[in-house]
Amino acid sequence: MSNTPVSPPTQLGLAPSPSASGSTTRQTIAASTQGVMLRSVMKKYGSTVALEGINLDVPAGSYCCLLGPSGCGKTSTLRIIAGHEEATSGDVMIGDRRVNDLSPAKRSTAMVFQNYALFPHKTVWQNVEFGLKMRGVNERERKPRVDEMLDILGLSKFASRKPSMLSGGQQQRVALARALATRPQVLLLDEPLSALDESLRVKTRGELRKLQRQFGMTFIQVTHAQDEAFSLADQIVVMDHGHIDQIGMPQEIFNAPASRFVARFMGDNNIFVGQVTSVAADGDARLIQIEADGLGTFLCRGQAADVGTTAACCIRADRMQVTPLSSAFDPTQPNQVAARVVSVEFTGYVTRVSLVIEATGQEMLYKVSTHGWMTQPLNEQQLVCLQWSTDDCIFLSH
Amino acid sequence: MLKGWKSIEPYLLVTPQTLVFLLFLVFPIATIFVVSFWEFTGYSMTPAFTLDNYITIFRSPVSLATYLNTFKFVGLVWFFTLIIAFPVSYFLAFHITSLRWQIILFLICTIPFWTSNIIRMISWIPFLGREGLLNKLLITLQITQQPLDIFLFSNFAVVLAMVHLYTLFMIVPIFNSMMRIDRDLIAAARDAGASGFQVLKEVIVPLTIPGIAIGSIFIVTLVMGEFVTVRLMSGGQAASVGSLIRNQIGSLQYPLAAANAVVLLVITLAIIMGILRLVDIRKEL
Numbered sequence: 021m022s023n024t025p026v027s028p029p030t031q032l033g034l035a036p037s038p039s040a041s042g043s044t045t046r047q048t049i050a051a052s053t054q055g056v057m058l059r060s061v062m063k064k065y066g067s068t069v070a071l072e073g074i075n076l077d078v079p080a081g082s083y084c085c086l087l088g089p090s091g092c093g094k095t096s097t098l099r100i101i102a103g104h105e106e107a108t109s110g111d112v113m114i115g116d117r118r119v120n121d122l123s124p125a126k127r128s129t130a131m132v133f134q135n136y137a138l139f140p141h142k143t144v145w146q147n148v149e150f151g152l153k154m155r156g157v158n159e160r161e162r163k164p165r166v167d168e169m170l171d172i173l174g175l176s177k178f179a180s181r182k183p184s185m186l187s188g189g190q191q192q193r194v195a196l197a198r199a200l201a202t203r204p205q206v207l208l209l210d211e212p213l214s215a216l217d218e219s220l221r222v223k224t225r226g227e228l229r230k231l232q233r234q235f236g237m238t239f240i241q242v243t244h245a246q247d248e249a250f251s252l253a254d255q256i257v258v259m260d261h262g263h264i265d266q267i268g269m270p271q272e273i274f275n276a277p278a279s280r281f282v283a284r285f286m287g288d289n290n291i292f293v294g295q296v297t298s299v300a301a302d303g304d305a306r307l308i309q310i311e312a313d314g315l316g317t318f319l320c321r322g323q324a325a326d327v328g329t330t331a332a333c334c335i336r337a338d339r340m341q342v343t344p345l346s347s348a349f350d351p352t353q354p355n356q357v358a359a360r361v362v363s364v365e366f367t368g369y370v371t372r373v374s375l376v377i378e379a380t381g382q383e384m385l386y387k388v389s390t391h392g393w394m395t396q397p398l399n400e401q402q403l404v405c406l407q408w409s410t411d412d413c414i415f416l417s418h
Numbered sequence: 419m420l421k422g423w424k425s426i427e428p429y430l431l432v433t434p435q436t437l438v439f440l441l442f443l444v445f446p447i448a449t450i451f452v453v454s455f456w457e458f459t460g461y462s463m464t465p466a467f468t469l470d471n472y473i474t475i476f477r478s479p480v481s482l483a484t485y486l487n488t489f490k491f492v493g494l495v496w497f498f499t500l501i502i503a504f505p506v507s508y509f510l511a512f513h514i515t516s517l518r519w520q521i522i523l524f525l526i527c528t529i530p531f532w533t534s535n536i537i538r539m540i541s542w543i544p545f546l547g548r549e550g551l552l553n554k555l556l557i558t559l560q561i562t563q564q565p566l567d568i569f570l571f572s573n574f575a576v577v578l579a580m581v582h583l584y585t586l587f588m589i590v591p592i593f594n595s596m597m598r599i600d601r602d603l604i605a606a607a608r609d610a611g612a613s614g615f616q617v618l619k620e621v622i623v624p625l626t627i628p629g630i631a632i633g634s635i636f637i638v639t640l641v642m643g644e645f646v647t648v649r650l651m652s653g654g655q656a657a658s659v660g661s662l663i664r665n666q667i668g669s670l671q672y673p674l675a676a677a678n679a680v681v682l683l684v685i686t687l688a689i690i691m692g693i694l695r696l697v698d699i700r701k702e703l
Contacts, residue, residue, distance in 0.1 A: 104605050125611030137602035141624045151610035
């Protein structure tokens with residue numbers, strides 16, 4: 021598990037705001053921000069363990085995405101940070117304060133709920149005003165702050181409308197405005213984009229990232245969509261079955277998945293499981309050889325492995341070379357397999373080729389740019405040789 | 419031929435329902451309305467168009483006092499059913515988290531409905547009477563030396579019995595409204611810093627108002643037309659418009675009874691329209 025701390029983007033909150041008006045006041049909103057730390061946080065529902073000892077550092081001012089399939093514990097983690105659920109054990113720290121026993125409002129966090137949870141009986145203006153009103157900010161002070169939030173999120177002309185009269189995207193912005201109005205130090209977002217349609221999702225994604233830079237606030241977002249996490253996050257936390265599988269920058273997660281689960285969840289990875297047959301020193305790393313029954317041997321680099329244990333490696337669908345199978349194919353060479361083309365799918369820029377290794381029935385995926393495919397097409401049912409370099413073959417420790 | 423059939427088909431489909439409505443709703447009310455303008459003597463009534471019946475109602479201090487008393491019952495019963503039903507519903511909807519217990523406790527609320535109204539009313543008598551349990555208890559506790567008469571056959575007994583009879587009609591719609599409140603709204607309010615009381619005031623009460631309105635309509639219509647409870651629990655000492663109408667029918671003063679019925683109906687409908695104008699209940703239906 022790599023645990024590289026992520027340095028916050030520079031000049032947060034002081035970046036020139038895109039519109040000329042209000043840039044001075046906006047800096048006051050980004051007055052301060054705090055990081056979030058979880059130490060051995062565990063959550064049980066009855067006898068079911070939902071989270072098993074989560075340790076997580078989210079640096080102040082960074083954008084962190086909790087990524088995983090449904091039921092992996094990402095939402096529980098978020099709600100525990102927010103204070104809407106109580107951890108069974110462990111510590112939740114915001115900045116240097118332990119906040120386990122504080123109410124949500126006292127944690128300087130604000131949450132954007134999955135279905136926005138806007139108050140249906142209040143206008144947009146009253147929704148955004150709500151947090152300030154509850155905290156006893158007087159009316160004269162409230163008005164400019166609400167107006168400012170509405171202005172930043174482009175909602176001024178909807179101020180007197182009820183949420184039901186707004187589109188999904190507008191409701192989402194109201195939810196953001198309501199959460200940001202109290203000037204939290206950490207913003208927690210629960211699947212904020214999942215209720216939007218595809219084109220709006222891409223657009224809103226950009227706006228979220230822009231807002232985070234503008235406010236210089238710590239954002240922690242829960243998502244099940246890897247593209248969302250890749251495009252937004254400084255740090256991605258991949259979760260599975262109540263524990264963290266990998267923490268890293270988007271590129272790290274994409275290029276070097278640490279486990280079979282992460283490799284599979286990222287998609288487009290071909291995974292081979294076998295026995296470690298040799299481990300050799302190779303500079304800082306180890307050169308690990310894995311032998312899989314009926315598939316051949318694979319060479320990859322990793323930190324440590326024990327001979328005789330079960331391990332896996334993966335190769336990304338676009339990092340292989342495909343050639344028609346010839347008599348020169350030597351099955352004893354590492355990092356190559358013989359497979360039969362099952363189907364070819366044209367998807368635009370990329371052509372997806374599904375293959376099957378006939379010896380074991382394992383399915384493979386090969387992705388190639390459509391342009392590259394045109395120059396060297398293969399027929400369905402043709403036998404091919406897939407090979408790749410040791411540098412691209414990734415060792416998966418668990 | 420077929421085309422002609424198609425064009426009248428929708429009308430034929432609604433005919434049975436329309437006939438039922440006409441026969442059992444419109445016709446009786448129209449009859450009452452017509453009869454309310456008839457003349458009557460001590461022994462007979464004759465078709466006519468006279469406003470005398472209405473004038474009698476509004477000139478007679480007795481009937482005005484009866485109307486006032488009816489409104490008093492409506493007001494008191496509405497108030498007490500509301501202050502009982504709201505906390506009960508709140509407890510059921512927000513404090514009981516398991517669906518199983520919600521169902522069990524809700525069924526317990528409905529237990530009084532497993533027996534008839536009359537039996538439920540009569541069962542108060544041994545409790546409230548001069549020699550009843552309540553008086554015995556008060557004497558034992560030395561709160562009073564003499565048994566008190568105010569408990570039974572009084573306005574107190576009438577209101578008590580009606581509250582007992584009708585609270586469920588308030589609980590059901592309020593509980594229903596509360597169950598429809600998205601729990602994330604409460605979490606969002608807490609997240610924004612609302613205290614328990616503020617969550618109640620800013621989120622739960624406003625979103626429960628439609629349920630309260632529906633419950634209020636039930637209570638108003640039920641209590642406005644009450645006469646059995648009034649008669650039984652007041653021992654004939656208190657009157658409501660319902661019991662007034664009943665007495666007039668008993669003494670064959672049909673036109674006067676009809677006029678009272680029309681006035682009562684108009685007032686009830688006006689109150690309901692007032693409630694509907696204030697509260698949009700469509701979302702609850």
